Amino acid sequence: MKHFPIFVALEGRRVVLSGGGEAALAKLRLLLKTEARLTVFAPAPSGEIEAWEAAGRLTLHRRRMQPGDALCAALFYAADEDSTEDTRTAALARADGALVNIVDNLEDSQFITPAIVDRDPVTVAIGTEGAAPVLARAIKADLEERLPAMLGALARVGKAFRRAADVLPFGRRRRDFWSEFYFKEGPRAMDRGGETDAKASLRALLEKHLARQSNTGHVAFVGAGPGDPELLTLKARKALDTADVVIHDRLVTPGILELARREAVMIDAGKQGFGPAMKQADINALITRHAADGAQVVRLKGGDPTVFGRLDEEIAAVEAAGVGWHVVPGITAASASVAAIGQSLTRRGRNSSVRLLTGHDIKGFADHDWTALARQEEVAAIYMGKKSARFIQGRLLMHGAPRDTPVTIVENASRPDQTVLASTLATLPADLNGAGITGPALTFYGLAPRDVNAGPAETDKTPHQQELA
Ligand code: SAH
Numbered sequence: 001m002k003h004f005p006i007f008v009a010l011e012g013r014r015v016v017l018s019g020g021g022e023a024a025l026a027k028l029r030l031l032l033k034t035e036a037r038l039t040v041f042a043p044a045p046s047g048e049i050e051a052w053e054a055a056g057r058l059t060l061h062r063r064r065m066q067p068g069d070a071l072c073a074a075l076f077y078a079a080d081e082d083s084t085e086d087t088r089t090a091a092l093a094r095a096d097g098a099l100v101n102i103v104d105n106l107e108d109s110q111f112i113t114p115a116i117v118d119r120d121p122v123t124v125a126i127g128t129e130g131a132a133p134v135l136a137r138a139i140k141a142d143l144e145e146r147l148p149a150m151l152g153a154l155a156r157v158g159k160a161f162r163r164a165a166d167v168l169p170f171g172r173r174r175r176d177f178w179s180e181f182y183f184k185e186g187p188r189a190m191d192r193g194g195e196t197d198a199k200a201s202l203r204a205l206l207e208k209h210l211a212r213q214s215n216t217g218h219v220a221f222v223g224a225g226p227g228d229p230e231l232l233t234l235k236a237r238k239a240l241d242t243a244d245v246v247i248h249d250r251l252v253t254p255g256i257l258e259l260a261r262r263e264a265v266m267i268d269a270g271k272q273g274f275g276p277a278m279k280q281a282d283i284n285a286l287i288t289r290h291a292a293d294g295a296q297v298v299r300l301k302g303g304d305p306t307v308f309g310r311l312d313e314e315i316a317a318v319e320a321a322g323v324g325w326h327v328v329p330g331i332t333a334a335s336a337s338v339a340a341i342g343q344s345l346t347r348r349g350r351n352s353s354v355r356l357l358t359g360h361d362i363k364g365f366a367d368h369d370w371t372a373l374a375r376q377e378e379v380a381a382i383y384m385g386k387k388s389a390r391f392i393q394g395r396l397l398m399h400g401a402p403r404d405t406p407v408t409i410v411e412n413a414s415r416p417d418q419t420v421l422a423s424t425l426a427t428l429p430a431d432l433n434g435a436g437i438t439g440p441a442l443t444f445y446g447l448a449p450r451d452v453n454a455g456p457a458e459t460d461k462t463p464h465q466q467e468l469a
Pocket of ligand 1 (some may be wrong): 073144227251301304306307334336382383411413414415440442443
């Protein structure tokens with residue numbers, strides 16, 4: 001982020017603008033929505049600016065800017081649409097200590113003005129750091145359509161009632177009250193009888209919520225999927241939207257964590273494969289403690305919580321504490337990885353079952369039914385198999401698996417840095433970390449990326465296949 005969005009308090013502050021043409025008008029129309037004291041310098045101001053001056057909405061000086069004219073100004077806009085004059089006025093304003101914007105000159109500006117959706121006091125600011133004004137406009141248009149015109153009035157009524165609503169306990173109960181007002185009762189009351197009814201509805205709603213039993217905590221065990229936020233389920237998104245506490249593991253990507261409710265407490269309970277770890281018992285205690293305090297806890301696990309996620313131990317702990325729970329499934333790494341190589345986990349005539357294996361378990365490298373796996377055309381998805389690659393290779397060869405059995409490693413499946421390494425049982429690198437695979441990786445035994453198997457003619461290749469080639 002090159003520009004950090006903030007909302008500047010302008011009530012009673014001085015804002016200075018130099019310019020009297022179209023660019024000046026565009027900025028002034030926005031600035032006139034604020035409670036700033038506006039001063040304009042323009043030797044030849046447009047009629048509209050003169051009218052605003054006549055109406056007492058701004059101070060107008062019909063001359064060019066001079067040193068000292070921007071003293072005590074919070075913001076300055078250089079809007080003369082003449083680069084020499086803009087450079088001159090910007091330098092003067094900077095010397096006077098104002099934060100400077102030069103219209104249509106991103107590089108020399110200290111701040112930029114976003115596209116604004118105005119439902120005062122609800123304001124949405126949209127910026128693209130100058131990269132795509134078209135995109136900003138499209139987003140603005142979309143939001144303008146979606147946010148009802150009465151939203152501002154509703155928020156004003158709500159704001160005046162905030163103190164009164166503080167009698168509800170902080171957290172879930174207060175939040176429920178406000179969501180019911182903003183999304184149900186408020187709009188209805190507003191339609192019925194405007195702000196008067198909206199105010200009345202707040203009082204009635206508060207009575208209703210005060211009468212309610214206090215909420216008890218709950219734990220949702222939620223699958224975060226393989227990393228791409230778009231592979232979250234709608235239920236996972238909803239759970240994140242309403243969570244008080246999110247306890248996540250190391251596999252959950254920042255893009256997904258960003259979707260959690262802003263006020264949610266985020267706790268990283270990441271277990272490093274072989275490194276320092278938060279003990280499972282500590283994680284169990286953490287989950288139950290927050291839920292027992294009445295929080296809506298989301299236990300967010302990479303992939304699907306039911307696959308190598310120690311879900312049962314956590315459910316047992318939550319049940320022992322007498323707390324309610326439910327599971328929201330997610331897309332497991334095997335599904336995302338097999339999609340990345342354009343293959344199926346099962347195929348008629350090839351394999352009618354597929355195994356999900358772990359490369360290591362509590363005792364170290366995990367043992368499996370190697371004889372069964374070594375048969376022709378078996379498929380297995382090996383989780384946590386990076387360190388055990390050589391061990392697995394040795395066991396399978398020893399049990400007679402063909403040396404040319406395809407083995408494919410998919411690293412960072414579904415993420416922007418996804419990579420695919422195609423090899424065979426004989427050529428599988430013994431040390432996957434050494435082979436440059438540092439992210440979470442899934443090893444497919446018995447599957448090759450589709451284009452390596454049966455390459456279509458160059459010209460027929462989809463972009464996906466070219467990427468793999
Ligand atoms: N519950 C998870 C698995 C947890 S075990 C799931 O359903 O996917 C952790 C292992 O999952 C990692 O060691 C790696 O083998 C695999 N894994 C998780 N995310 C992955 C990803 N994006 N790409 C490749 N493998 C992944």
